[in-house]
Amino acid sequence: MTTIHPNNSNATGQLLANKVALITGASRGIGAAAAKLFALEGATVTLVARTESELRKVVDEITAEGGSADYVIADVADAKSIEQAVQTTVERHGRLDIAFNNAGIAIGLSPMIDDKEENFDLIHSVNYKGVWLSMIAEIKAILSTAGSGAIVNNSSVGSFRGNPGLAAYGAAKRAVNSLTETAAIEYGPMGIRVNAVAPGTTMTEMIQRWVSQDPTILKKLNSITPLRRAADPNEVAQAAAWLLSDRASYVTGVVLPVDGGARA
Template structure:
């Protein structure tokens, strides 16, 4: 007689809602979470990207749906979270990954319109998302976990992306406050702070700022950029029951850049 051990996925049986899931870290997270056993709902503004990723996941045997969502719009976020509950009857975990950026440059070069836009998406968006997700978890699964995607640039001066860094630091604060508020209910709130990660958004920065990739790699003890999947792995662990005593943490996934 042969003994066989079945290793369960990190997120087996969980319903996961992911923002910014059409590309970059969000798309990598959607694929990974599905491989780890979650039923995933992908949210972003660009439906063609969402459909492509969801179809890839389904073709690999995963369960994936998508919903168009504008992170600057409270009603849109609420509708996307409600759609997730309508599809699966519950919400267990959420990864608030969606973000935008503005052209790099010193603070006095940031336009007011760009500042307002990055505030709407990168700070107000995660706040609105957490409010909707906590309500859904509370009403269905009862307990659960949320991870916000911030940035290593939120943990130090960020002179080239000052508005971006400020909004991401604000999300760190929201994460800490929410962890204290909702921990007694069994809802854990954490964040990941990626370092240099090879996403489309970062690619745009590399194109506009010659030499930035080499400079950032020189500041990173591991000496390279991260792949989006490496950040997704950290988020998956924080959302899983294997991190059941972790809340209020901003986990650096930065190759040692901040030490």
């Protein structure tokens, strides 16, 4: 039996040294935190989102700290748009090694019968179809350039259970788990690992909007979280970085809760 020892050491000790990375939804929240962290850990990072001013701000912050980053404006719900973003990354850097599919949206809390069809379609197109389209483009790029690599999708702890007030959101995130597991099976033999992180309460713009609707919601969420607090976006980014690194070389098909114990 041959034992494979991946080369996860480098001169700097950085987790993602020499990796070419792509991050969707990278202009704010978990995506922006991931972009900064991945660059700090040695990756060359391409940020993808729809708002140029926000992308430019994050890239400027990264480069000011000595990191390597650029951006592409794209809409993950549009196949040609995300394909072009991935291709641009390859053209700029020669290959694609890793990707973090973080882009997603949420609407306000609402009982299912009060949801509007257009909101369901929007959630479906970005949070489910957008991940599917992104993975297709990324897998093709990894196989044709680096030859092997890793992908992490951003799911939610809400994907594991019912979601009162967030029916369409929770269903789309559960679909992401299925895509993650299927891709891990299909492309593991080709050298691509596919995992997901499932954040619990995380201090992003989405949570801030919920708090504006219901000022007591953060206290309620923290009360059912064993660590009794919300996560900082960087804490979710740390989990994604590890899954994308060679240190997780035998981990694939996993949906990792990053939830302060909420699912325990």
